[in-house]
Amino acid sequence: MSQKISGVKGMNDVLPPAIAVWQHVERTARELFRRYGYGELRTPVVEDTALFVRGVGEGTDIVGKEMYTFLDKAERSLTLRPEGTAPAVRAYVEHSVLNQEPLTRWFYVGPMFRYERMKTGRYRQFWQIGVEAFGAKEPAQDVEVIELAVRLLEGLGLTGITLHLNSIGDDTCRPDYQQKLVAYFQGQRDQLCADCQTRLEKNPLRILDCKNPQCQQIAQGAPSIQDSLCEPCRVHFAEVRRRLELLGISYQLDPRMVRGLDYYTRTSFELLADDPALGTASTVCGGGRYDKLVKVLGGPDVPAVGFAIGVERLCLLLEKSGKVPDSLPDLFVATADAVAEDAATRLVASLRGAGVWVETDTRGGSLKSQMKRADKTRARFALVLGEREIAEQAAELKPMAGGEPTRVGFTELAGILKPQR
């Protein structure tokens, strides 16, 4: 025996049967996105490092300390993508998509990479399902994107999810607000935690969602961004809210929810799970409008909105809720004697050709061990084939869950089994 090699820290294998949750999530998402006219985008897992430095922001934790960055053999600095928006924008700009269509709606599913300390619902390789819509500045687009996120979780049968909503203004009103904020916190500077004192200079908005109780207390009295929005931002946000209500999507206004990145504008939202199983990783989905980003990445001045969902977190919630539909074989075929072998092989092949999910034990063995195997597969029906059945071209179809067997001719089998799926 050679030395065992284990997987990389923070990166997980998913194997059957646990993969069923993932497949269910993906299937549900793809079907939903199709109905809203979103097309799938696939970009490489590796990008030019500069894309994230510029697109995500130099001052962020992600760029500052969490990226998997390396030099390839030609000394290019490459990075394993830490998120999906910057690559989507890169592709949008690179293929001049705006020149082909004024409105573009994409979704993506794939792994992201961040070098972080692990905990529940947080891994170094994690999957995101994301949506990006380019070209519409209208509130209707914000709402369509939010609706998509909400409907996906609804469609998966999840409850206990709250939509948190805020508008963080734009270039014209946010600077004013930041000034007001700084002025307010400056007065109580020494009562803030050490982190927040630095934030006061670098990113005052972030003080608002500091978890420190003392800071939270102080933040309570801070001016709300809602009172500082400029007229266009105020109107935009009011329309977003009106349209959400129109669709019956409830939300919680959260004026202290902010985004750390400069290019985010106006609408900002998160979906939070109240399930303690996620611990502090309760954010299942985060998104918002980023009207500046396309231009920042060298493209035209195109408005955009999007979100990203953490698939592992979603799966954790789903596994716990037990709302994953079973996917089970239709039939298990066992052989009782050697005479039946060849005929059974052909019967199984033709059933499979007709679309029936058939399991067998390719190791053969005693009927008992085959039936044990059948039990394991949780097939709906079992069929035992021997000399007698082959001669008569018919067999007892036995429901594995219990109940009376029925005598069925081989030619009828596919018809009986297939429609039940």
Next chain:
RNA sequence: GCGAUCAUAGCUCAACUGGCAGAGCACCGCACUGUGACUGCGGGGGUUACCGGUUCAAGCCCGGUUGGUCGCCCCA
């Protein structure tokens, strides 16, 4: 990056104040079987995460490393 806590068979866990590393489940084989979850008997599986130290003797005590889990930070 900081702090807490844990690590024994594939899984869940035992092993007294330091004294030959075990059970259940799972897996495999045989017997009995024309029909499986609660038939009988048997079997394979471990350098007790790794490295070092103390001791006549370490799964147990001490130090380090790695990995898991949970807070802080940040996020999805």
